[in-house]
Amino acid sequence: MRLDKLLEQEKIGSRRTVKALIRSKQVRVDGQLVLDESLNVDASLQEIFVGDKRIQNQTHVYYMLNKPQGSVTAVKDKQHQTVIDLIEPNDRREGLYPVGRLDRDTEGLLLITNNGQLGYQLLLPHKKVAKRYEVVVNEALTEEDQEAFAKGIIFADGETCKAAELTILSTTPNESHAYLDITEGKFHQVKKMFLSVGKKVTYLKRVSMGPLILDKSLALGQYRPLTQKELQSLLPYFTIHKKEKS
Numbered sequence: 001m002r003l004d005k006l007l008e009q010e011k012i013g014s015r016r017t018v019k020a021l022i023r024s025k026q027v028r029v030d031g032q033l034v035l036d037e038s039l040n041v042d043a044s045l046q047e048i049f050v051g052d053k054r055i056q057n058q059t060h061v062y063y064m065l066n067k068p069q070g071s072v073t074a075v076k077d078k079q080h081q082t083v084i085d086l087i088e089p090n091d092r093r094e095g096l097y098p099v100g101r102l103d104r105d106t107e108g109l110l111l112i113t114n115n116g117q118l119g120y121q122l123l124l125p126h127k128k129v130a131k132r133y134e135v136v137v138n139e140a141l142t143e144e145d146q147e148a149f150a151k152g153i154i155f156a157d158g159e160t161c162k163a164a165e166l167t168i169l170s171t172t173p174n175e176s177h178a179y180l181d182i183t184e185g186k187f188h189q190v191k192k193m194f195l196s197v198g199k200k201v202t203y204l205k206r207v208s209m210g211p212l213i214l215d216k217s218l219a220l221g222q223y224r225p226l227t228q229k230e231l232q233s234l235l236p237y238f239t240i241h242k243k244e245k246s
Contacts, residue, residue, distance in 0.1 A: 001059050001115070003027070004037035006048070010055050023096040026051050040117035040238050043216040045231050060115040061093050062231060064212065067110045068220035083110055099123065100209070101184055107133075108206035109214040112223070118135055121237040122210060128183040136203035137194055139169045141176040143144045145197045149180070161193060163184065175202075210234075 001009075007018040007027070021027055022037050041048060043057035047179055063082060072080045088206070091160050095114035102110060113119060119227040122129050123179055139153045165181040176199075180190060191201045201206050207214045211233035218224065226234075 001041060002037065002117070003029070003034065003039045003041050003048075006041060006043065006055065006057060006059070007050065009059075010057060012050055012053075012055075021050060032209040040115070041119070042115065042118075042238070045235065046238070055208075058180050060113060060118075061091070061096070062115070062234075063087065063091070063112040063223045064215060064218065064226055064227040064230070065098075065112055065223040066214060066218040066220055067102055067107055069107055071221075072104050073098045073110065080104065084114065087112065087223065103188065103191075103204070106136070106204045106206065108204075108219060109212060110179060110206075111210055111212060111225045113208065118234065118237055123185065125184070127237070130181055130183050130208070131185070131206060131210075133180045133182070133190055134203075134205040134207050135178050135180050135190065135194070135201055137176050137178070137199040138174065138202050139176065139199045140171045140173050141178055141199065143197070148197055149193065153194055153196050155196060159186070161189065164193065179207075210237075 004015060004018045004022065007013070007021070008015050012018055012021065019037050022035060025033055025035070027034050029039065030046050030159050043055045048055040064087060067083055070081065071083050071086065074082045075084050076082060081164070084096060086091070087096065093114045094117060096112060097114070097119070099111040099113060099119040102108065121127060124164060146166045146168065148165045150242050152159040152163050162182070162184055167179040169177040169179065182189065212230060215224065223237070
């Protein structure tokens with residue numbers, strides 16, 4: 001949530017009063033003087049002080065979901081079950097949405113939150129948030145494939161992917177298992193990358209996104225709140241755009 005909105009919500013004062021407090025150097029986040037009222041903050045994760053008063057609030061929720069095949073990465077859909085439908089009514093909050101997308105037939109890690117600014121930061125191209133996928137394809141993978149991925153796959157329409165790391169776990173003439181690490185999120189990117197080297201993806205699962213790693217104890221369709229350690233790992237994405245030290 002925006003810093004000024006949070007302080008207004010906590011009845012520190014009107015929006016004008018809150019902005020005046022920030023500009024007069026009376027607001028600190030994690031010990032750092034902040035002059036940017038648009039800063040994305042979460043009082044359950046960060047120490048936020050206005051003068052000597054600490055702000056404590058639990059506005060945002062963060063869930064790790066093990067997405068099953070068949071559900072769509074959307075808030076609403078008239079034809080298919082959405083990932084939000086998998087969240088129990090008591091756990092839902094206004095503005096809850098999935099960060100990024102997974103194809104309907106893709107499984108695995110999905111972050112669901114109502115912190116829109118955090119989701120935006122995680123998806124910014126220059127942040128280069130790494131995503132790891134477990135992949136099964138219908139043919140043998142080779143060192144040549146690894147080299148092609150490392151150079152950057154070029155699709156038929158000329159679109160170029162950034163360098164990606166392909167780790168071959170096992171390979172036979174009829175099936176190969178691998179990990180693929182990418183820092184982008186183009187439409188159907190993983191499937192198209194393998195098609196470009198003549199292989200078809202038969203199974204796809206995201207196992208990590210940035211610092212988050214899929215909890216292996218989560219069955220398909222299950223979710224849980226992020227742990228405090230996981231939440232702390234996301235703090236670098238609460239970007240301070242403008243700052244000033246006292």
